[in-house]
Amino acid sequence: MLLTSLQRLRDHFNSGITKDYSFRKEQLKKLKSSILKHEQDLYDSLYADLKKSPEETWVAETGFVISELNATLKNLHLWMQPENVETNLLNLPSSSKVLKEPLGVVLIIGPWNYPFQLLINPLVGAIGAGNCVVLKPSEFASATDAVMKKIIEDVFPPEYVLYVQGDGSTVIPEMMNNFTFDHVFYTGSTVVGKIIYKMAAEKLVPVTLELGGKSPCVVEDDANIKVAARRIAMTKFSNAGQMCVAPDYVLVHESVKERFISAMTGVVKDFFGDKPEQSYNYSKIINEKQFDRLTGYLSNAKIIFGGRTDRQQLFIEPTLIDNVNTNDAVMKDEIFGPVLPLISFKTKEEALKVIGQHPNPLAFYVFTSSNAKENDWLNSVAFGGGCVNNASWHLTNHHLPFGGRGFSGTGNYHGKYSFDTFSHKKAIMKTPTWFDPSIKYPPLKGKLKLFKWVIR
Ligand code: NAD
Numbered sequence: 001m002l003l004t005s006l007q008r009l010r011d012h013f014n015s016g017i018t019k020d021y022s023f024r025k026e027q028l029k030k031l032k033s034s035i036l037k038h039e040q041d042l043y044d045s046l047y048a049d050l051k052k053s054p055e056e057t058w059v060a061e062t063g064f065v066i067s068e069l070n071a072t073l074k075n076l077h078l079w080m081q082p083e084n085v086e087t088n089l090l091n092l093p094s095s096s097k098v099l100k101e102p103l104g105v106v107l108i109i110g111p112w113n114y115p116f117q118l119l120i121n122p123l124v125g126a127i128g129a130g131n132c133v134v135l136k137p138s139e140f141a142s143a144t145d146a147v148m149k150k151i152i153e154d155v156f157p158p159e160y161v162l163y164v165q166g167d168g169s170t171v172i173p174e175m176m177n178n179f180t181f182d183h184v185f186y187t188g189s190t191v192v193g194k195i196i197y198k199m200a201a202e203k204l205v206p207v208t209l210e211l212g213g214k215s216p217c218v219v220e221d222d223a224n225i226k227v228a229a230r231r232i233a234m235t236k237f238s239n240a241g242q243m244c245v246a247p248d249y250v251l252v253h254e255s256v257k258e259r260f261i262s263a264m265t266g267v268v269k270d271f272f273g274d275k276p277e278q279s280y281n282y283s284k285i286i287n288e289k290q291f292d293r294l295t296g297y298l299s300n301a302k303i304i305f306g307g308r309t310d311r312q313q314l315f316i317e318p319t320l321i322d323n324v325n326t327n328d329a330v331m332k333d334e335i336f337g338p339v340l341p342l343i344s345f346k347t348k349e350e351a352l353k354v355i356g357q358h359p360n361p362l363a364f365y366v367f368t369s370s371n372a373k374e375n376d377w378l379n380s381v382a383f384g385g386g387c388v389n390n391a392s393w394h395l396t397n398h399h400l401p402f403g404g405r406g407f408s409g410t411g412n413y414h415g416k417y418s419f420d421t422f423s424h425k426k427a428i429m430k431t432p433t434w435f436d437p438s439i440k441y442p443p444l445k446g447k448l449k450l451f452k453w454v455i456r
């Protein structure tokens with residue numbers, strides 16, 4: 001049944017209908033109006049799944065995607081144009097250009113933490129680039145999953161955008177092992193990312209992997225501590241820390257550690273009050289499995305503030321922990337929750353040693369007032385993307401490519417980068433027939449000197 005549906009997508013793509021500019025534009029407009037029609041349903045479902053406020057939902061989910069849609073609608077025509085490029089001496093008087101061609105039938109797999117944004121934002125790029133799409137949401141954000149199904153099925157026939165629900169470990173292998181996609185775009189954990197990569201490799205299907213990891217945040221001795229605390233707390237405790245680019249841990253220069261702790265304590269109180277479980281601004285943990293994993297980190301920890309939990313409400317207080325050792329469980333895996341370990345350092349080398357235990361983080365943040373230190377840090381750590389004196393906001397600028405490297409992923413997207421991810425760059429050389437010198441044809445003997453002059 002599923003395979004028949006996938007074959008229908010292939011037939012639909014082969015019909016050529018999705019390639020036309022006006023078709024693509026029309027579909028993007030339809031998607032936008034369907035999202036806006038279901039705006040309230042999305043507020044309700046994201047509250048049910050993660051206790052997100054409408055404001056947070058607009059910034060990180062709905063509005064985020066609407067902004068991507070608007071940018072794509074505005075620029076799509078330009079992005080689709082063939083790119084004329086130079087032709088080298090060897091090939092003159094040929095001309096050369098790069099055509100942007102849709103990939104075909106692509107699979108987009110989403111996680112549960114930003115269930116709407118992380119499934120629908122790549123869809124914008126895939127539609128803009130002229131593909132047929134299979135969407136596989138996470139089964140763990142079930143309320144949002146149900147709304148997204150409506151949003152998609154209200155406006156798209158299944159032979160164009162197919163919405164596939166269910167247990168990822170069953171339904172994804174069923175599709176990937178029996179059907180050859182032209183691209184797989186996966187967002188989720190590194191563990192599952194490896195499974196996806198292996199299945200794709202069997203059929204040589206190209207992938208984009210948007211994975212996680214331990215993203216470090218460095219607070220230097222010359223940082224504006226008040227601003228650093230606000231910005232770190234805002235990102236780390238938004239969505240209760242269930243954010244791929246949240247600072248996983250903070251490396252704070254020992255000379256400013258006490259000031260930083262005091263600023264963080266004040267800021268968290270300002271943001272969420274004495275009872276964050278009752279705060280309009282504070283989310284819940286997605287499910288019991290994640291709750292149990294996260295509370296496990298707290299059992300032997302030296303808690304500076306926070307630490308209260310309630311399994312019934314899936315609540316974990318914003319928590320700062322001190323004297324963390326790199327051998328502690330909390331420093332082994334990505335935390336992905338509202339628990340922030342603090343590690344102090346004296347020298348940059350010391351801090352680099354800690355960072356080096358988890359190479360290629362998705363994000364990296366440095367707080368400093370010195371340009372020299374900023375450049376030094378940016379050049380010393382290999383990471384996907386990041387910020388100076390800020391945390392996570394780089395991902396909201398669609399002019400920047402968003403993605404990891406190595407363990408945190410491969411490929412990138414957002415804005416034009418999404419269009420490029422879902423397009424093939426077809427290289428074309430056109431050679432006039434009026435000029436066809438015999439010099440390049442056999443016999444070649446005696447032409448080496450000339451070839452050395454032309455090819456250099
Ligand atoms: P996950 O790996 O559990 O699930 C993601 C998707 O994979 C879901 O749709 C699920 O159905 C599917 N899946 C699960 N098991 C599978 C299997 N065995 N075979 C095939 N598919 C399977 O990830 P998650 O827990 O939903 O998300 C959390 C992780 O995602 C964190 O590590 C986080 O850092 C990362 N993440 C990365 C980004 C990014 O943009 N780089 C964004 C959000 C989350």
